[in-house]
Amino acid sequence: MFLGIFLSQENRQQEAISDLTQKPTLNPDNVEALTWLGTVELAVGHPEEAVAPLDHAAKLKPDDLDSNARMARINPALQAETDGRF
Structure with missing residues (x-):
């Protein structure tokens, strides 16, 4: 997971997605890996x-501020994509 985070911070998003996609498969309840994967996809x-x-x-972790804050960004992002702003 740390490799995926590093790659994301180095603006190597596709490599980060590849690495982070493997992590939830290894541990499907890894909240941090899931949150980073969603963040990079956004x-x-x-x-x-x-x-x-x-x-x-x-x-998995309803009180986690990171995942909830990123979930709040999804609807506007989906709307922007629908409107052709992406």
Whole structure:
């Protein structure tokens, strides 16, 4: 997971997605990996792909501010994509 975070911070988003996609498979209840995966998907303009990992993270840990804040960004991002602003 730390590699995925590092790659994201280095603006290597596709590599980060690849790494982070493997982490929930290894531990499907890893809230931090799910939150980072959703965050990177949002960063590259894929809000529809961000929904599942962020929703799962929010359900696993409802009081987690990070996953809930990112979930709040999904609806506006989906609307922007529908409006052609992405």
